[in-house]
Every structure is written in C-alpha cells, then in structure tokens.
Amino acid sequence: MISKAIKVELRYLNETLNFLKEKGILNRNLKIRKDGNIAYIPVLNEIEGMETLEMDFETIEKIKSxxxxxxxxxxxxxxxxxxxxxxxxxxxxxxxxxxxxxxxxxxxxxxxxxxxxxxxxxxxxxxxxxxxxxxxxxxxxxxDTIHKENGIRIFVNPGESYFSPRLASERMRVLNKVKDGETIIDMFCGVGPFSILIGKNRNVKIYAIDKNEKAIGYLKKSIEINKINNVFPIAGDVKEKIDELPLADRIIMDLPFYSMNFLDLALKKSKKGGIIHIYVITENEDEILEQFKTKFNIMEKGIVHGYSPKENLFYFDLQVK
Ligand SMILES: C[S@@+](CC[C@H](N)C(=O)[O-])C[C@H]1O[C@@H](n2cnc3c(N)ncnc32)[C@H](O)[C@@H]1O
Incomplete structure (x- = not known):
C-alpha cells in the first residue's frame, strides 16, 4: 500500500517512533521497512522540517478475535x-x-x-x-479481582459472590437520582457496587445488607480502597436485620427473581414519598405493574437487559404513596 514515509537512520528509530506516536502521525497499519542502516517509517501526514517520501508498505494483519x-x-x-x-x-x-x-x-x-x-x-x-x-x-x-466501573474499584470473587458488570449503566442511572442527605438501604447489596458508587459520589448514609458473608467481606475491602465512610455493611438476612435500621428515603432491591416477596418489608421501611428501585425478571410486565398500583406511584420503568428469549430484567422506580 502506498503511503507517505520518512527516512531515518536505524539508531534514531526508537526516538523517532516515540515522537511520531506522541504526535499521532505514525501509520500503525503498515510495517516499517528497513534497508541496511536506514528505516522507512509510514506516516499519516507530512512533518515540517523533514523530507517526506512516498513508498509502498506491507499492511499489518491485525488479530480481531x-x-x-x-x-x-x-x-x-x-x-x-x-x-x-x-x-x-x-x-x-x-x-x-x-x-x-x-x-x-x-x-x-x-x-x-x-x-x-x-x-x-x-x-x-x-x-x-x-x-x-x-x-x-x-x-x-x-x-479474586478488582473491577473498575464508573470511577470506583470493586473487590470481588465472582465464584464466591454475585456480581454482574452488565449493570454498570443502571447503577449510574440510580446514582443520578440520589440527593445529598438521603438515608438509603441497599437490601441485597452483594459486593456493594450500588452502595460504593453512591457513597463515593453523594453525602448520604447507606446501609448495605447481604446474607452472603463473603460478599460483605469484599464490600468492606472496597470501602477501604475507595476511602469512603458513609456505607455501613451488614451481614445477614434482610428480614432479621432491617428492623434495626432507620426509615429510608430510598431503597434498592436487586434480587430479580424474588424481590417482589420483599416489597412489603421495603414499604414498611420507607418514608412517605420515599423511592424504591426494584428489579424483577419476568415475561409479563403488566402483571408486575398491577401489583404496584395501590401503594405506589410508578415514576420510571424500563428494561435493563434481556434475560432469556421471553424474559427481561426490568427496573421500576416506585414512589411510596
Ligand atoms: C442479584 S445479587 C445482588 C447484586 C448487587 N446488587 C450488585 O449490583 O452486584 C442478590 C444478592 O442478594 C443476596 N440475598 C439473597 N437473599 C437475601 C436475604 N434474604 N437477605 C439478604 N441478602 C440476600 C444474595 O446473597 C446476593 O448477593
């Protein structure tokens, strides 16, 4: 393939390449040619003060998968x-x-x-x-690993505690609703990605509960490395632990197959006008909406992602009437 090129002595090759990369002028799709102690480097544009040639180069085969x-x-x-x-x-x-x-x-x-x-x-x-x-x-x-998402670091062992990287934008969507001063309960926090993200970005108090002690162990490490002091991890069953907590402005319910079984509990723990973010996997959205009608205003709803050919993971933002 014909390309613009510059000619340098081999001993200056590395420093010239660094310069071209820095300026964004190196043509990375073509192979550098060498002839004795001379190298010909393919470039995208002419460079002031340097002689530019035109010559044929082999293309670099890129592995795509x-x-x-x-x-x-x-x-x-x-x-x-x-x-x-x-x-x-x-x-x-x-x-x-x-x-x-x-x-x-x-x-x-x-x-x-x-x-x-x-x-x-x-x-x-x-x-x-x-x-x-x-x-x-x-x-x-x-x-064991550390996952980076939305500017936070999350300790996790995906073989010992639940974690899905596919919820990153959903967690950001929820963060954008949260205001300073809120009391929040993350009822099924796992390793705590919702709690850490919100805790890092808002002046709030978050109670993060999970029955899996190992998940809570990872959350404690994440609290440390993200240098936050407003997330309070609680290991245990939400049914037993929630009584100790104050009423919440916002509750996150991410247990998509069973969350509806805990809705009354969340309602009891919400302030009037409080918000519940509930996640449900279903093929029948209307059937779920019907169950919210009497006690909640539906503020927002949508699909987070597909789950199976017929089912989707839905989010519903509910306001307590
Ligand atoms: C879908 S995962 C949560 C994921 C987390 N919110 C995230 O964004 O990665 C559901 C979590 O609920 C926890 N869990 C299930 N039943 C529970 C209960 N009765 N009380 C507290 N935690 C429970 C599980 O251990 C699991 O970590």
Whole structure:
C-alpha cells in the first residue's frame, strides 16, 4: 500500500517512533521497512522540517478475535461466542455443551488475545438464594479481582459472590437520582457496587445488607480502597436485620427473581414519598405493574437487559404513596 514515509537512520528509530506516536502521525497499519542502516517509517501526514517520501508498505494483519488463535474447524469456530463478560482481569464465558471439550484451548486463546487478563472461567450458571455463579477455571489462575466501573474499584470473587458488570449503566442511572442527605438501604447489596458508587459520589448514609458473608467481606475491602465512610455493611438476612435500621428515603432491591416477596418489608421501611428501585425478571410486565398500583406511584420503568428469549430484567422506580 502506498503511503507517505520518512527516512531515518536505524539508531534514531526508537526516538523517532516515540515522537511520531506522541504526535499521532505514525501509520500503525503498515510495517516499517528497513534497508541496511536506514528505516522507512509510514506516516499519516507530512512533518515540517523533514523530507517526506512516498513508498509502498506491507499492511499489518491485525488479530480481531481470540478465535483466530484456535486450531479448530471453521464450522466450530463460527459457532463459538463472540462476546463474554469481563470482571476485573477475569474473563467469564458461556459455552454450548458440544464445545465444552475445547474449553482449555478456548481459555488459552482468550488469554493470548487479551494479554492483560489473568484467568478464564467457564460460566455454568447462577444458583441458589445467594445467586452464586458456578465457575470452572479453564485457563490461568485465581478468581479474586478488582473491577473498575464508573470511577470506583470493586473487590470481588465472582465464584464466591454475585456480581454482574452488565449493570454498570443502571447503577449510574440510580446514582443520578440520589440527593445529598438521603438515608438509603441497599437490601441485597452483594459486593456493594450500588452502595460504593453512591457513597463515593453523594453525602448520604447507606446501609448495605447481604446474607452472603463473603460478599460483605469484599464490600468492606472496597470501602477501604475507595476511602469512603458513609456505607455501613451488614451481614445477614434482610428480614432479621432491617428492623434495626432507620426509615429510608430510598431503597434498592436487586434480587430479580424474588424481590417482589420483599416489597412489603421495603414499604414498611420507607418514608412517605420515599423511592424504591426494584428489579424483577419476568415475561409479563403488566402483571408486575398491577401489583404496584395501590401503594405506589410508578415514576420510571424500563428494561435493563434481556434475560432469556421471553424474559427481561426490568427496573421500576416506585414512589411510596
Ligand atoms: C442479584 S445479587 C445482588 C447484586 C448487587 N446488587 C450488585 O449490583 O452486584 C442478590 C444478592 O442478594 C443476596 N440475598 C439473597 N437473599 C437475601 C436475604 N434474604 N437477605 C439478604 N441478602 C440476600 C444474595 O446473597 C446476593 O448477593
């Protein structure tokens, strides 16, 4: 491919490259040519004070997916997932049963493609009341990590406590509703991403409850590294712990399969006019809305993301009448 180029002695190659990168003029898609002690560097524009040539360069083949590192048939490669979750430096991928036998190769290919990741784990589904993900490590080692999101750092081990990076924009949406001075209860906080984000950005008091003691342990570490002092972690069942708490201006209920069972509890703990952010997985939005009608005004609602071919994860912002 023909490109503008500059000519330098090899001994000045590194410093010239640094200069061109800094100025954003290096043409990164083309290979540098060398001839004896001379290098020809492809550039995007002319540079004042330097002679610019025009010459032919080979293009650099860019690897666009982990799938290009696999030694499997095209039919199999075409069916492998193009997307996966990333939590800190851990990749979490789902594979169809037919492809489980290639797990280790796929794991290694992902680590080769994502050089800054340390572990690849196979997602075998979320289970039980504590919503813990069954993960099998298929490449690399270790599931403790720090996930960065919306300017905060979250300690998490996704094999010991629930965490979904797909809720990042939803957490931001909720933060934008919160005002200084509020008392907030995060009823099913997990490792506390809602609480940490709000605590870091608002002058509020947040009581963050979770039945999973390990999740609360991670939350305590996040409170420390994010240097906040307005989030109060509580390990235990919300049904037993909530009585000790003051009435709230805002309650977050992120337990999408069972949250409706706790709505009366949240209502009892809300101030009049208080806001409840409740998350529900359902295929029938109207049936859920019907249950809010008498006691709440519906301030906002929508889909966070799809969950299964028929079901979606919905958010409802409710105001206590
Ligand atoms: C979907 S996860 C919460 C995720 C979290 N809000 C986030 O943004 O990552 C639901 C959490 O509820 C907790 N949980 C389930 N039943 C509970 C209960 N009765 N009391 C307190 N926590 C409970 C689980 O341990 C789990 O961590």
């Amino acid at each position: 982990y799938r290009e590192f696999l030694n499997l048939s095209k039919e199999i490669i075409d069916e492998l997932p193009k997307s996966y979750d990333i939590i800190g430096d851990i990749i979490i991928i789902k594979l169809k049963n037919d492809f489980l036998k290639y797990s280790n190769e796929i794991g290694e290919a992902l680590l080769k493609f994502h050089k800054n990741m340390k572990t690849v784990a196979l997602d075998l589904g979320v289970q039980g009341e504590l919503r813990i993900r069954n993960l099998k490590v298929i490449a690399g080692d270790g599931l």
